[in-house]
Amino acid sequence: MDIPRPYLIFLGDVPDALAAKTGLGVVDWRRDWCVGQWRLPGCKADARLTDMGAAEAAAKGAKTMVVGAVNAGGVLPEHWVDSILAALDAGLNVATGLHSRLSDVPAIRERAAEKGLALFDVRHSPVRFATGKGNNRTGRRLLTVGTDCSVGKKYTALALETGMRDKGFDADFKATGQTGVLISGRGVAIDAVVADFISGAVEWLTPDADPKHWDLVEGQGSLFHPSFAGVSLGLLHGAQPDAFVVCHEPTRTTMRGVKTPLPTIQQVIDLTVTCGRLTNPDIRCVGIAVNTEHLDDAAAHTVLAETAAAHGLPAVDPIRTGVGPLVDKIAADFGR
Amino acid sequence: MDIPRPYLIFLGDVPDALAAKTGLGVVDWRRDWCVGQWRLPGCKADARLTDMGAAEAAAKGAKTMVVGAVNAGGVLPEHWVDSILAALDAGLNVATGLHSRLSDVPAIRERAAEKGLALFDVRHSPVRFATGKGNNRTGRRLLTVGTDCSVGKKYTALALETGMRDKGFDADFKATGQTGVLISGRGVAIDAVVADFISGAVEWLTPDADPKHWDLVEGQGSLFHPSFAGVSLGLLHGAQPDAFVVCHEPTRTTMRGVKTPLPTIQQVIDLTVTCGRLTNPDIRCVGIAVNTEHLDDAAAHTVLAETAAAHGLPAVDPIRTGVGPLVDKIAADFGR
Numbered sequence: 001m002d003i004p005r006p007y008l009i010f011l012g013d014v015p016d017a018l019a020a021k022t023g024l025g026v027v028d029w030r031r032d033w034c035v036g037q038w039r040l041p042g043c044k045a046d047a048r049l050t051d052m053g054a055a056e057a058a059a060k061g062a063k064t065m066v067v068g069a070v071n072a073g074g075v076l077p078e079h080w081v082d083s084i085l086a087a088l089d090a091g092l093n094v095a096t097g098l099h100s101r102l103s104d105v106p107a108i109r110e111r112a113a114e115k116g117l118a119l120f121d122v123r124h125s126p127v128r129f130a131t132g133k134g135n136n137r138t139g140r141r142l143l144t145v146g147t148d149c150s151v152g153k154k155y156t157a158l159a160l161e162t163g164m165r166d167k168g169f170d171a172d173f174k175a176t177g178q179t180g181v182l183i184s185g186r187g188v189a190i191d192a193v194v195a196d197f198i199s200g201a202v203e204w205l206t207p208d209a210d211p212k213h214w215d216l217v218e219g220q221g222s223l224f225h226p227s228f229a230g231v232s233l234g235l236l237h238g239a240q241p242d243a244f245v246v247c248h249e250p251t252r253t254t255m256r257g258v259k260t261p262l263p264t265i266q267q268v269i270d271l272t273v274t275c276g277r278l279t280n281p282d283i284r285c286v287g288i289a290v291n292t293e294h295l296d297d298a299a300a301h302t303v304l305a306e307t308a309a310a311h312g313l314p315a316v317d318p319i320r321t322g323v324g325p326l327v328d329k330i331a332a333d334f335g336r
Numbered sequence: 337m338d339i340p341r342p343y344l345i346f347l348g349d350v351p352d353a354l355a356a357k358t359g360l361g362v363v364d365w366r367r368d369w370c371v372g373q374w375r376l377p378g379c380k381a382d383a384r385l386t387d388m389g390a391a392e393a394a395a396k397g398a399k400t401m402v403v404g405a406v407n408a409g410g411v412l413p414e415h416w417v418d419s420i421l422a423a424l425d426a427g428l429n430v431a432t433g434l435h436s437r438l439s440d441v442p443a444i445r446e447r448a449a450e451k452g453l454a455l456f457d458v459r460h461s462p463v464r465f466a467t468g469k470g471n472n473r474t475g476r477r478l479l480t481v482g483t484d485c486s487v488g489k490k491y492t493a494l495a496l497e498t499g500m501r502d503k504g505f506d507a508d509f510k511a512t513g514q515t516g517v518l519i520s521g522r523g524v525a526i527d528a529v530v531a532d533f534i535s536g537a538v539e540w541l542t543p544d545a546d547p548k549h550w551d552l553v554e555g556q557g558s559l560f561h562p563s564f565a566g567v568s569l570g571l572l573h574g575a576q577p578d579a580f581v582v583c584h585e586p587t588r589t590t591m592r593g594v595k596t597p598l599p600t601i602q603q604v605i606d607l608t609v610t611c612g613r614l615t616n617p618d619i620r621c622v623g624i625a626v627n628t629e630h631l632d633d634a635a636a637h638t639v640l641a642e643t644a645a646a647h648g649l650p651a652v653d654p655i656r657t658g659v660g661p662l663v664d665k666i667a668a669d670f671g672r
Contacts, residue, residue, distance in 0.1 A: 131563040131564070131593070132562050132563045133562065133563070133594055133595075134562025134563070134594050134595070134596050135594075135595065190531060191530075191531050191532040192530055192531065192532065193530070193531050194527075194528055194529070194530060194531070195526065195527050195528065195529050195530070195531050195534050195566065195567045195570070196527040196528065196563075196564065196567065198531050198566040198567075199562060199563060199564075199565070199566060200563065223569075223611075224614060226468050226469065226470025226535060226573045226574075226614055226615050227467040227468040227469070227470070227532075227535060227536065228467070228468075228532065228535075229535070229569050229570065229573055229611070229614070230531065230534040230535060230566040230567060230568075230569045230570025230571075230573070231531045231532065231534075231566060231570075232566075233559075233565050233566045233569045234531070234565065234566025234567075235566075237562045237565055237566070257467070258469055258470050258471075259469075259470070259471065260470050260614065260615075271610065271611075274607065274610075275559075275565070275607075278560060278562055278565070278596065279562050279596075
């Protein structure tokens, strides 16, 4: 699955920015892939791109309209179907990260077939995966893991891609969630894979590579999250990472969506090493990425300094401070 | 999903008993649910039931034909379709544990609709699960876990159901694999659930219950199996077991289907407790079930005695010795 670019970002008429998270995430990381945004009347999200419709986007070179918005339940609202048909009529492929499939809407399926255009339901991989094997693969892998969901695992992996490439590393972000797939144009939404094939899908995503190549694998969930730990463990075994970064949000007290208390960073390091050794006996933690968005600058720097000292590892906020110390640690531990 | 009984067991023309594992498993545990077996010319498996076709089975009261056989790849061989149509024509529902869906074969789908009969693809639950919540539920739960796949987790849970009921416990086997679903007439094939919903599906399967009720949950895979550990962890968190039994096959050196060495029983106990505490802080191991089928009687008893002594826990072979000591330990630890 390679999604043709550039994109037109469709934001629909979402009631707030959170509902446009996917689209805004794509724009944050790949603004140069986006020719414009299409907003319907009442839309409360703004990706600060030029507003335009499908025909104008196509005239400006757009190849795919990304439905970068969700409504409650992750289903496609009926009143967005006309916009999708208009995109197809303008010659654009259409991609979404919704649970429901574009191809399940007969009008969309038929129009796409008629126009010879592709529908990308990025939560549903067309690949038939094998079960994971656990065999050692060549090349280097780094996985971002978390004390919780939605703490910055994708952003950390993307920031590492930029930071490592800037220092001359051969490094690729490997997407395991729908927004990540749209940001990188490929990948697997691992939480939508059938349970038997979690680790196998990640092995497929991060195959044998040049010994100096790094795959920077986007983590999902947390080994300590009662909803999603199975996904996290299959992802850990499949990625067989040489290195991992723990991502953490210091102001949370319970895990997202449940009443379970947050684990400590040290608990996450320990369990990740214990479990990760199954497929990579040399797995090690190379640093901590703290999401300090809810702290002021002084508090953020205090937390980072204390976190680094407590664990003897670099601690950064990828947004506030950049990932330089993580890249330096990777270079020191593994060479260039 | 409640599969109507009794069953006609369809064994097709499988080349050996292993390919009829599902059907033979159903007969082992539920012989009184089975009115007969239907074998095609060349069939090398034998469940030692009366041979009969669909019409005779229907006349003897059968309600569902269970396709208790697989061919390579888990797909439905074309030359079995006629037998399935004949079963529908005789008024039987049809159930399978194959990966492919009966309803994907147009002739089968149309015939079932025409006759008003049900098709049970037990690997594919029709339930839309929620994500797991990790909230504490009432009632007691026991999970069978393993040092590997296919070491006797289903048999142990089924033997415990019989053994505990004999001692007056209110206990129900809860199936998490296709054979188990056919044996109990309900359940969820957890390895076929979308990854995001593993623990949620198990929470659905083992809901709040009477404080003295025991759900005996069939385990899957192993926390140490690189193909399936994600399933095992989601199952552990969703089941939030009070008690678990470790199942082990002492003659294996590597895990099934991969090159990974087998973990020790102690490693499985330790990691199960570490991870299981997330949703049940009081989780404990109540014994070990050793599959001694490849040992002679003397060697089996030596292994059981040594295993019990090494861990300070009862060690049984559910087939060779019965599960009495496990039931006694459960009664001692949790009361009747």
